[in-house]
Amino acid sequence: MARKLIDEGFTLVRPLAGxxxxxxxxxxxxxAA
Amino acid sequence: MALNVFLEQIGAPIPAVPTLVVAGALTRSxxxxxxxxxxxxxxxxxxxxxxxxxxxxxxxxxVLRVLCRLSLSPDSCVRDTxxxxxxxxxxxxxxxxxxxxxxxxAPPLAGAGGRSTVEFLIYDGLGAAIWAGAAxxxxxxxxxxxxVVLQRxxxxxxxxxxxxxxxxxxxxxxxxWQRRRFIMMLRMSRISVDELKAMLDSGRTPVVLDxxxxxxxxxxxxxxxxxxxxxxxxxxxxxxxxxxxxEIILYxx
Numbered sequence: 001m002a003r004k005l006i007d008e009g010f011t012l013v014r015p016l017a018g019x020x021x022x023x024x025x026x027x028x029x030x031x032a033a
Numbered sequence: 034m035a036l037n038v039f040l041e042q043i044g045a046p047i048p049a050v051p052t053l054v055v056a057g058a059l060t061r062s063x064x065x066x067x068x069x070x071x072x073x074x075x076x077x078x079x080x081x082x083x084x085x086x087x088x089x090x091x092x093x094x095x096v097l098r099v100l101c102r103l104s105l106s107p108d109s110c111v112r113d114t115x116x117x118x119x120x121x122x123x124x125x126x127x128x129x130x131x132x133x134x135x136x137x138x139a140p141p142l143a144g145a146g147g148r149s150t151v152e153f154l155i156y157d158g159l160g161a162a163i164w165a166g167a168a169x170x171x172x173x174x175x176x177x178x179x180x181v182v183l184q185r186x187x188x189x190x191x192x193x194x195x196x197x198x199x200x201x202x203x204x205x206x207x208x209x210w211q212r213r214r215f216i217m218m219l220r221m222s223r224i225s226v227d228e229l230k231a232m233l234d235s236g237r238t239p240v241v242l243d244x245x246x247x248x249x250x251x252x253x254x255x256x257x258x259x260x261x262x263x264x265x266x267x268x269x270x271x272x273x274x275x276x277x278x279x280e281i282i283l284y285x286x
Contacts (some may be wrong), residue, residue, distance in 0.1 A: 001244045001268065002283055003220075008269075014224040016257075016284035021095070023257055023284070024080045024179070026226045030217075030255035 036072040038165070042081030044137045046205050049074075050168050057172020058179035068171065074165035075158060078130075082140040082157050089144025093286045094249060096141045115246045116265050118142045126156040130164035146248055224282055233258065239280035242271065249286050259286065 005013045016023070024030060041049040053074060065128050089098045097115075117132070118125050118139055126143070130136040144155050149192040172179060186193040233237060239262040243250070250262070261273040272281070 001265070004268065005272065005281060005283075008272070010272065010275070010281055011278055012280040014222050014280070014282050016095045016229060017223040018144075018179055020243075020253065020255070021255065021286055023226045024227075024255070026230070028226065028230050029258060031258050032255060033235050 034070065035077040038074050040080050041079040042078050043084065046208065051164055053168035054172040054175075055179060055183070057169035058176040058183075059172075060169065061173045061176040062180070070169055071162065071165055074169075075161045078165065079154065079158055079163035082161070083154070085137065085140040086144040086150070086153055086157075087140030090147070091144075094252065095143045096136065096145070097286075115142060115248065117249055118146075119246055121160075123148060123152055123156045126153070126160045127163060129160055131167075145252070200211065228256075229282060239282050240272075240275060241282045241284070242268070244268070244283050245285050253286070260284070 002015050003011050018025070020030075034049075034056050037052045038049040040047050053070075056065055056070045056074075060067040060070055085096070115138075117135060123143065124237075125135070126139055126212060129139040140153070143157075146268065186197075189196075229239075229241075238259060241257055242263045243256050243260040244263055244265075247264065256262070261271060275281070
């Protein structure tokens, strides 16, 4: 997905290391769907 | 042969199709039994897949990350596989082994998705039989040519084995290098959760895209504050109005 956006010309595409699991494990707030 | 099938299905980069094709040719000349070749191949494939299915069921989507590390094909990204699995459901297991990168990831996906064990074993067993059957049938159809090649290899002795081994090693090294380059590129640009939190707290709001598949979001419906859901099909629509230098943060599970 990141590669697709970079290929489309976006220059500041950054994947989040560890994804949602890392965010939750760090104890940061999440929103309910 | 069964060990080769098991190793490939468990995730090792050792293709089993050439071995199955040769085994198929040997069944034509009566040196091996078709029934035994099929039974051992399907059993070995089913055993490896079942292990991944159980791991998927026990550890959920986390087990897919391990598979990503094992895989040497960057294009076989777990996310793409997940999208395919969602589109076709358990029937995808019938053809999974013909799609590079899909065969090893589909069983833990089925496990993580809470699919029934019996349904999994039926579809996966049929898929393994179709896959092994196709390779064995090809071996039987081209048995003369395969026997000629085997004879040449035997005549060349150790040199032929050295050549084949070197070719296999080259393919593995090339795929590993391709994958490493891609991972290095992503690592260089990755953002940590602490950096993202600091950005959001400071009021600098990047576009945060939740690119998980619908099943992953169903499994865990929570999301990072301000995140916009973007499926693979929706991604172009979601970013259409953004400037090229806008900061975009993507996250999966």
